[in-house]
Amino acid sequence: MKLSPQEDHRREDPARTRVTHSQWELTPEAFAKLLAAFSPNQEQAGQLYLSFHSKLVRFFEWKCCRDAEHLVDVTFNRVARKLCEGQPIENVCAFSRGVAEIVLKETWKQQDRLAPEQAIETIAYESVDDDDIREQRLKCLDECLAKQASENRALVLEYFSQEAKAKEIHDRMATRLGISLNALRIRVHRIRERVEECLELCMTAA
Amino acid sequence: MSTQFDESAIAVRYLLGQLSEQEEKTFEDSFFADDEVFEDLKISEAEVIDAYVANELTDRQRKHLEQRLAASLRLQQRVAFARTFAQSRAAGKPVQHRQSHDELTPEPWWRRVFAVPLVGNLTPVGAFAALLIVIALGAVVLQSIRLRSESRRLEAERAELARDRDELASLAATERDRASSELRAAQQRYERAEELVKSLQQDGRPTPRKQPSTFASLMLLPGSARSPGESNDLVIPQGATEVRLSLVLLRADYRSYQVIISGPANKQIQRTGLKASSRKTITLSLPATSLPPGQYTVKVNGVAAHAKLELVNDYTFRIVPK
Numbered sequence: 001m002k003l004s005p006q007e008d009h010r011r012e013d014p015a016r017t018r019v020t021h022s023q024w025e026l027t028p029e030a031f032a033k034l035l036a037a038f039s040p041n042q043e044q045a046g047q048l049y050l051s052f053h054s055k056l057v058r059f060f061e062w063k064c065c066r067d068a069e070h071l072v073d074v075t076f077n078r079v080a081r082k083l084c085e086g087q088p089i090e091n092v093c094a095f096s097r098g099v100a101e102i103v104l105k106e107t108w109k110q111q112d113r114l115a116p117e118q119a120i121e122t123i124a125y126e127s128v129d130d131d132d133i134r135e136q137r138l139k140c141l142d143e144c145l146a147k148q149a150s151e152n153r154a155l156v157l158e159y160f161s162q163e164a165k166a167k168e169i170h171d172r173m174a175t176r177l178g179i180s181l182n183a184l185r186i187r188v189h190r191i192r193e194r195v196e197e198c199l200e201l202c203m204t205a206a
Numbered sequence: 207m208s209t210q211f212d213e214s215a216i217a218v219r220y221l222l223g224q225l226s227e228q229e230e231k232t233f234e235d236s237f238f239a240d241d242e243v244f245e246d247l248k249i250s251e252a253e254v255i256d257a258y259v260a261n262e263l264t265d266r267q268r269k270h271l272e273q274r275l276a277a278s279l280r281l282q283q284r285v286a287f288a289r290t291f292a293q294s295r296a297a298g299k300p301v302q303h304r305q306s307h308d309e310l311t312p313e314p315w316w317r318r319v320f321a322v323p324l325v326g327n328l329t330p331v332g333a334f335a336a337l338l339i340v341i342a343l344g345a346v347v348l349q350s351i352r353l354r355s356e357s358r359r360l361e362a363e364r365a366e367l368a369r370d371r372d373e374l375a376s377l378a379a380t381e382r383d384r385a386s387s388e389l390r391a392a393q394q395r396y397e398r399a400e401e402l403v404k405s406l407q408q409d410g411r412p413t414p415r416k417q418p419s420t421f422a423s424l425m426l427l428p429g430s431a432r433s434p435g436e437s438n439d440l441v442i443p444q445g446a447t448e449v450r451l452s453l454v455l456l457r458a459d460y461r462s463y464q465v466i467i468s469g470p471a472n473k474q475i476q477r478t479g480l481k482a483s484s485r486k487t488i489t490l491s492l493p494a495t496s497l498p499p500g501q502y503t504v505k506v507n508g509v510a511a512h513a514k515l516e517l518v519n520d521y522t523f524r525i526v527p528k
Contacts, residue, residue, distance in 0.1 A: 061278040137290040
């Protein structure tokens with residue numbers, strides 16, 4: 001999408017830069033160019049894009065930015081725009097990383113970052129005192145655990161069984177399975193991630 | 207502090223805001239560049255959230271985290287999951303629900319069929335399987351008993367057959383002795399008659415025309431066909447007009463018998479409708495002239511239903527010229 005001359009002029013003004021960039025829409029062709037910048041192989045490009053997207057989301061979240069997903073879109077839009085304008089980009093990941101830092105600074109300047117005393121008030125997750133929701137969550141958790149293969153379910157439950165003796169239990173499990181502690185940790189958390197995703201879907205459906 | 211996560215790990219320190227600006231940037235560069243570092247960050251995120259839910263963070267760490275939670279729905283959802291999971295574990299629900307998990311989870315059919323958790327807690331399928339095993343074992347035991355009884359019965363039959371054979375052998379011996387003594391007696395009578403004739407001749411009285419009637423007898427035992435010997439040789443004395451054959455049978459199961467005697471020059475003599483005596487013996491009388499010297503075989507056939515002939519025994523004997 002081409003910018004009008006007035007919009008082009010506004011590009012010179014840093015204060016309006018954010019507005020100008022946000023007006024640029026990512027077209028299918030531009031998105032295709034962005035993907036191609038990750039890899040000439042379409043499938044690999046998609047995987048790399050999604051992986052990098054996930055990393056950017058966490059980057060913005062842990063920098064205390066609201067609406068991290070939107071900021072990631074802004075970042076990718078800018079990168080895609082540069083590609084469409086013909087700017088040669090050797091390493092799209094490193095370039096995107098740099099753009100993300102700029103977007104972060106812009107966001108902080110806009111004071112989207114909450115003051116600590118506001119944080120507690122705005123934590124929006126449902127109260128655990130709500131019995132119905134708590135029961136529904138437990139029910140969804142049971143269903144999601146039941147969907148896992150029995151050995152995976154047993155692995156997760158055993159791993160998190162006793163916090164006080166966690167190290168002892170983990171050592172024993174790793175020895176029994178013949179894997180390192182870190183490999184066990186990774187395996188268990190991958191299963192936990194699947195259960196988490198399932199539970200959120202279940203709660204949405206409920 | 208919980209031992210679920212390593213506080214010294216760089217990812218944890220990053221998440222809890224304990225790195226310097228430069229350290230943060232370096233760590234961010236590493237997780238952007240390396241997927242393994244990023245996975246470690248995601249796992250550390252879960253571990254930090256678990257520690258938060260368990261109230262194991264310091265005030266400063268907790269505030270730092272809550273700032274991030276406030277800005278991220280995704281992190282809030284992770285906290286909600288961690289709380290639910292902790293509640294579930296605290297209530298022992300994962301253990302209790304394990305049975306309902308089994309109900310919900312589509313277990314492979316072979317696990318469902320053969321699921322027998324504990325002796326005191328047999329499932330219906332397990333009880334049925336146990337019953338099948340008991341029935342199978344019972345069938346094996348019964349079969350074993352039946353075979354043993356069959357074996358004993360066969361043993362008894364074999365013993366009876368042996369006794370029959372012994373009995374027949376002794377019977378044959380008795381018959382042989384009796385025949386020999388009869389023959390001796392007949393010969394003695396013949397000699398006395400001859401003497402009488404001679405004495406009468408000396409007295410000038412006419413010689414009586416009455417001819418003494420003599421017979422030669424032979425007793426044949428079963429199996430003699432396979433072991434011919436001198437005991438089966440018969441010398442027909444001069445003057446003997448009759449040959450009596452006593453055929454000893456192993457079993458006398460038929461009402462009537464047929465006897466076929468085959469001799470030299472394909473000569474055959476057949477008798478039918480013969481009966482066995484109580485001593486299981488068939489006796490037949492043949493004219494001495496019908497048995498010229500030579501080797502003979504005798505077949506005894508039992509006459510069964512519908513006049514069907516069944517071989518009972520066979521014998522051999524030899525007529526020896528005097």
